Amino acid sequence: MKKLFLIFTLVAAMLLSAATALAAIPSVMDDAKLLTPAQRSKLEQTLNQYEQQYGVRMGVVTVTSIGDQKPGDFANALIDKGYNDGPKGNMVLLQVVDKRKWYVATDKKLKAVVVGDEGVEYMSKAFVPYLKDNNYMGAYETYAKKAGELLAYYQENGKGWEPPMEIPWYAVLAALVCGVMGYKVYRSMLIDSMSNLRAQVEADAYLNQESFNLLTTEDIYMYSNTTVTKRASSSDDDDSGSVTESSSDDDHGGGGGGY
Structure with missing residues (x-):
């Protein structure tokens, strides 16, 4: 019940900020007051351009807190209850200030455009x-620009963007091994073809005894200096923009993380 009450409260606030009670929910709902009025107006213009160009809803919602709710569940509810009038799909970027969390949610249509994590x-x-x-x-x-690029890619290619396939590590390793072996074989062939060079068993064979006379030898230990640098762990990269949590289901796509 708390979840539904918070969602309906936010949607009601959106409607009150519109020109009339029947007006569409604005693309920008800055409940956390992170933008100036001028910035909010400019951002709405930017989002509206993409919305009209691609026939989608592209919302930005900021909230101070959502209690113990998951950002993904909250963002999905925003699409279901408010941002759901895009003829070709709906998308919302949610920012939760107190948890320093972000979440991008899509409906079922845009799930095919914004593919997976x-x-x-x-x-x-x-x-x-x-x-x-x-x-x-x-x-x-x-966010708006990158979403527009994904929409443009889908419009041009008829499928969602996916990262280029990476070369498997074992293929790279095999190529390196083959390269090293080939180098050694070729080098050996070159050495064998030289008439004035022969490999020796001991290092002394390369020493001209008539021109070298070692009188004394001495090792002097001065000092040592050790520097320790902390190695970053995987948990240190949680705020790098990677998707670390998801509430994706049959009707919603998307993912989120921390910042």
Whole structure:
């Protein structure tokens, strides 16, 4: 009940901020007051351009807190209860200030455009650095731009963007081994073809005894200096823009993480 009450409260606030009770929910709902009025107006214009160009809803919602709810569940509910009038799909970027969490949610239609964690990370890897620097306007505009690129790719290719296939590590290793072996064989052939060079068993064979006379030898130990540098663990990279949590289901796509 708390979840539904918070969702309906937020949607009601959206409706009150519109020109009339029948007006569409605005694309920007800055409940956490992170933007100036001028920034909010500019961001709405940017989002509206993409919405009209591709026939989707592209929302940005900021909240101070959602209690103990999951950001993904909250964002999915925003799409179901408010941002659901895009003829070709709906998408929302949610930012939860007190938890320093972000979440990009899509409906079933845009799930085919923003494919899996990779599709979300195509956007989040670009906008999360702005969130970390508290440059919220930069983050939201970058989100809109990257979402527009995914939509354009889908429109042009008829399928969602996916990252290029990486070469398997074992293929790279095999290529390196083959290269080293080939180098050794070729080098050996070159050495064998030389008439004035023969490999010796001992290092002394290369020493000209008539021109070298070692009188004394001495080792002097001065000092040592050890520097220890902490190695970053995987947990240190949780705010790099990677998707670390998801509430994706049959009717929703998307993912989120921290900043």
